[in-house]
Amino acid sequence: MTPTNYKLTIQYDGTRYDGWQRQGNTDNTIQGKLESVLSRMAGQRVEVQGAGRTDAGVHALGQVASVRLPQPLTPQEVLSYANRYLPEDIAVVAAEAAHPRFHARLSARGKCYRYQLHLGPVPDVFSRRYHYRLPGPLDLQAMRQAAALLTGTHDFRSFCSNKRYKKSTVRTIRSITVEAQGPALTLTYQGDGFLYNMVRILTGTLIEVGQGQREARSMPQILAALDRTAAGHTAPAQGLSLVEVYY
Amino acid sequence: MTPTNYKLTIQYDGTRYDGWQRQGNTDNTIQGKLESVLSRMAGQRVEVQGAGRTDAGVHALGQVASVRLPQPLTPQEVLSYANRYLPEDIAVVAAEAAHPRFHARLSARGKCYRYQLHLGPVPDVFSRRYHYRLPGPLDLQAMRQAAALLTGTHDFRSFCSNKRYKKSTVRTIRSITVEAQGPALTLTYQGDGFLYNMVRILTGTLIEVGQGQREARSMPQILAALDRTAAGHTAPAQGLSLVEVYY
Numbered sequence: 001m002t003p004t005n006y007k008l009t010i011q012y013d014g015t016r017y018d019g020w021q022r023q024g025n026t027d028n029t030i031q032g033k034l035e036s037v038l039s040r041m042a043g044q045r046v047e048v049q050g051a052g053r054t055d056a057g058v059h060a061l062g063q064v065a066s067v068r069l070p071q072p073l074t075p076q077e078v079l080s081y082a083n084r085y086l087p088e089d090i091a092v093v094a095a096e097a098a099h100p101r102f103h104a105r106l107s108a109r110g111k112c113y114r115y116q117l118h119l120g121p122v123p124d125v126f127s128r129r130y131h132y133r134l135p136g137p138l139d140l141q142a143m144r145q146a147a148a149l150l151t152g153t154h155d156f157r158s159f160c161s162n163k164r165y166k167k168s169t170v171r172t173i174r175s176i177t178v179e180a181q182g183p184a185l186t187l188t189y190q191g192d193g194f195l196y197n198m199v200r201i202l203t204g205t206l207i208e209v210g211q212g213q214r215e216a217r218s219m220p221q222i223l224a225a226l227d228r229t230a231a232g233h234t235a236p237a238q239g240l241s242l243v244e245v246y247y
Numbered sequence: 248m249t250p251t252n253y254k255l256t257i258q259y260d261g262t263r264y265d266g267w268q269r270q271g272n273t274d275n276t277i278q279g280k281l282e283s284v285l286s287r288m289a290g291q292r293v294e295v296q297g298a299g300r301t302d303a304g305v306h307a308l309g310q311v312a313s314v315r316l317p318q319p320l321t322p323q324e325v326l327s328y329a330n331r332y333l334p335e336d337i338a339v340v341a342a343e344a345a346h347p348r349f350h351a352r353l354s355a356r357g358k359c360y361r362y363q364l365h366l367g368p369v370p371d372v373f374s375r376r377y378h379y380r381l382p383g384p385l386d387l388q389a390m391r392q393a394a395a396l397l398t399g400t401h402d403f404r405s406f407c408s409n410k411r412y413k414k415s416t417v418r419t420i421r422s423i424t425v426e427a428q429g430p431a432l433t434l435t436y437q438g439d440g441f442l443y444n445m446v447r448i449l450t451g452t453l454i455e456v457g458q459g460q461r462e463a464r465s466m467p468q469i470l471a472a473l474d475r476t477a478a479g480h481t482a483p484a485q486g487l488s489l490v491e492v493y494y
Contacts, residue, residue: 011371011372011373012372013372013373013375059373061373079368079369080368083368083369083370088370088372088375089372089375090372091369091370091371091372092369093369094369121326121327121330122326122330122338122339122340122341123330123335123338124258124338125258125259125260125335125336125337125338126258126260126306126308126377128260128335128336130373
């Protein structure tokens, strides 16, 4: 019997996990938890492919995964079983039958990430796990100018933590928006793909622009340097969420 | 020197606390945490009076507390000090100098509580600590009819867990609203005061009406019974938040 291929949309609070990607024996990853539950359901070892390998502490509202299961289960059966046995900080929010050649990562055409900041002296108790708190006000106009200079197709090697560049580091950012709502500031990134730590380094750099430590017009020089040390710091994982994957 | 009286507005995630009210030696309460931090600031033991003695696991968006401090600190100094030393799931969101006779509980003229439900098969990962999850759909029209019959001035003894009625159990509920937004259902209660567990028992009863286990028109009989066993179950603490205290 041909195995059935499924597309799963997944939410998680990444706070207590070592990121998406399965690790060796001491596994505490989202992929590992999903594979463990779905393997039990399938009665054999199955592999789950995720669209984005989110870092430790990063969250997801719409991570997408693909998985082949030997039994012809309905998507609703897969969703119900998974949610019954997954820990409460991971949930399958949608399941559908997919084309046999659908692969969550290789078929993806783009992604949307969001980075949440909380500004000001009064902490927010209820969203504390999902934002990065900064004391001061930020110059939003300067941040938007810098964001515009980073948008488009560039070699983003300066914004990548990985030191081995076997593949191209050219990516296209379709948009970066900077939206304030009270003390909350949300940076939203849409693009065809993102390098390792790229969204967090872009965010750290834009924060430094907002704090007046860098000039917005210096962005082209940072890109041209092709050197990680030219860009800003890596913003903490907890503010980052994978919002959506485009196919 | 006359001590200064302060009015503090406080948020907390009640998940890991044994409620508001200070307990003996093994204290793990919101009041205990606040008193510990403010006593350290004052250099002597101070008492914090809360408007509502929320149960273990209940949250607050706008709990109000009063405290007398021996030093003439500015409200901003009190707020900054408290937020520097409080755990991350408790925050002072506003501080102001109050009239010497202001007492958070005795001066309160009313309160607003909110109870959050999450309906449907797909769990919500990010608000999981702040709602009570129920599988099925609920008959909102029946719940609103029942809510209307509970609004007004009544003896709410049937909706009180405390078996000793030294004081009056008559209260006035000014409004109960039932609002759906996608899978989220919010019940909002405004009134002059609420008995022990009253909002949770009202909610448990309204849930049973929504599930068709009770008729909306049976509310007057429940009130007339003046007996806890006539009403529905006590809904779990995690869905409840103290939203605002009126003075």
